[in-house]
Amino acid sequence: MQWTSILAIYVLVWVMTAFVSLPFGIRTHDEVGLPKVPGQADSAPANFRPGRLALRTTLIAAVLTAAYVLNYIYGWIGIEDLNFLGWMFDGQ
Structure with missing residues (x-):
């Protein structure tokens, strides 16, 4: 795998991780007990x-990208391992 491919995968994973982790640890003004500015959204x-x-x-993105690249190199989990229904993949 080329380093540019790894960089592109890292950027994609970083953006997805950023959007997923946005709501964690955030508190509103009501939860913290601070006064709100007039016209401010409650959330x-x-x-x-x-x-x-x-x-x-x-x-988090570095760990996930490293796991993806290592799986690509060593082939720990392949498409055959993800075939839970059995009949959709004939092994060819």
Whole structure:
């Protein structure tokens, strides 16, 4: 696998991980007990920290990409292993 392919996979995994991890650890102004600005949405985060989100996303994406590349190299899990129905894949 070329390094550009690994980089492209890493970027895709990073973006997906960022969107999945966005709601974790976020508290609203009502939950924290801070006053709201007039016109502010009730669901607006009071403690959004993009640096922490980027660091967490970078670490998780690195681990997931490494697992994907290692599986590609060593072939731990193949298409035959994911055939749960049995009749859809004839082994060819």
